[in-house]
Amino acid sequence: MCKRIVGLNPIVFENSKILIVGSMPSIISLKEQMYYANKTNRFWKVLEVIYQESDKIKLLKTSHIALWDICHSCIRKTSADSEIKDIEPNDIQGLLETYKNIDKVICNGRTSYNTMKKYFPDIKTVYCPSTSSANARFSLEDLVKIYKKEIYE
Template sequence: MSAIRHASFAPHVTPDTRLLILGSLPGARSLADRQYYAHPTNQFWRLVGAVVDRPLASLDYADRLAALRNARVGLWDVIRTAERRTSSDGDIREAEAHDLGALVATLPDLRMIAFNGGKAAAIGRRQLPPLNGIAVVDLPSSSAAHTIGFDAKLTRWRALRVALDGTD
């Protein structure tokens, strides 16, 4: 199977975003469905639902995005385009990164940037400009392939709540 060049989605942010969660690059199911974290075994919607205290996994996609907007949570990926044969982050080659600094500059209320998985952190941290007052957190991947277990992931993901405290 030869590698195919894939492109990520547009950022899902609003000017009042306080928490920005950055993945690596959408997998095959997400690309096919044109939805962030579309694979049913990916734990993202359960994990971020616990952060915002909403049952996001049970909502349709448009309502999930609306709930994130209301909670001031943004989504994007660190990779603009890359070659990949499978959905595995380990299979990503020839990655071209997004300009994270340009996006961050448009988010005056941003309090925290969280990287969903090691690949996102490794590429994304190199793209960030110096940040004043914005926390940067590396999270265990929401992918079911990252097998530390849901409860262990949830403990780390719940720490993102601090970025949303005081939301009015």
């Protein structure tokens, strides 16, 4: 039987302008208490290429990016999004009301996007392909191009 897991708190700053929303942190990310901690996930590589900064928190702060996940908690056996069940969503609406500078929400992957649309249909969101290594359809270069376009648009 799978047990309920709880995600991470948001990383957000007073000057955040973009919120990137994932689905639920991987088992590795939960263990390390850091978003996208699995070395095979290309999220940080994408942002490092775009911003030429390797310090994760400094990168987020100087690029005005906040991170959170749509799932506050869920039941999941492995790290695969396809196994996510019984979602309790995070209060994305509340975060946006608190941090009024955030004017763009980008979803990292289809699960994040579809779940945002289900729980927060009135929040305008942009879909970007998942940075997970399981999403082999997109190269690092493809992901950089897509995310850069959405970040700067």
